[in-house]
Amino acid sequence: TALSVLRAVLHELRDRLSVEEAADLSAQLPIIVRGIYFEGWVPARVPHKVRSKQKFLDEVTMRLLPNRIAPEPAVRDVFALIAHHCDPGEISDVIGQLPADIQELWPETARTFKQRAS
Secondary structure, eight states: OHHHHHHHHHHHHHTTSOHHHHHHHHTTSOHHHHHHHHTTOOGGGOOOOOOOHHHHHHHHHHHHTTSOOOHHHHHHHHHHHHHHHSOHHHHHHHHHTSOHHHHTTSOHHHHTHHHHHO
């Protein structure tokens, strides 16, 4: 189930990023996770524009079926994991491509990196 959560969140995130940013983020991921990240990716179909946190969470929920897992804590956990293991500048770039209410799902330290670095 942890693998299902990781896959669902990575795919939803990946599909919201530009092709260039998705590739940049992938370079930061461990090779096994990178393989999961790119599963089924069709670059010609991205980025998908999701305007709300709820729609993003709904899409994660659909990817997790038939498992019944609360999507918001799952997304927050995966985003925290990514933020912990990837370069803060890269994470800041990723966050910058997302709508404000989806940005709120990232740890505060990841969201405020650019402000602190200035």
